[in-house]
Amino acid sequence: MSRMKNWNKNFNAYSQGIRQMLYKQQIKEQLSQEFANLEKLENAVKKIMGESGLPTWHNVPYLNFARQLYRLLRKHSGKTLKTEIKILTKTWQQRQLKKQLLVKIRNAIIDLFSKRNKIPMNLKTKKR
Helix, strand or coil: CHHHHHHHHHHCHHHHHHHHHHHHHHHHHHHHHHHHHHHHHHHHHHHHHHHHCCCHHHHHHHHHHHHHHHHHHHHCCHHHHHHHHHHHHHHHHHCCCCHHHHHHHHHHHHHHHCCCCCCCHHHCCCCC
């Protein structure tokens, strides 16, 4: 009988409702933070693209590159991250995107989110 009391105490409908409400609130906060990060990312890329002088229809592949880079920053760290970023940059270079713009975008994104992850800063290239 004590098992039933404990089970009812821990898993009654009221406590389940509170847990779900807290979980939904946490998900909303995480989503709003991620959308804010994506907005920062896209604005940074659009600024770089605007300064480059390329037509706006060229923005789409560079935005896709930046989004994939952001995903890597969230998923990996250290040497693995460094390797994955190099592979990603080479991949988009082979898709006929300009290396100078890819490097500018990569550096801007790393600067934007470097406090969040431990990103190898030696990945960034020096301006010449």
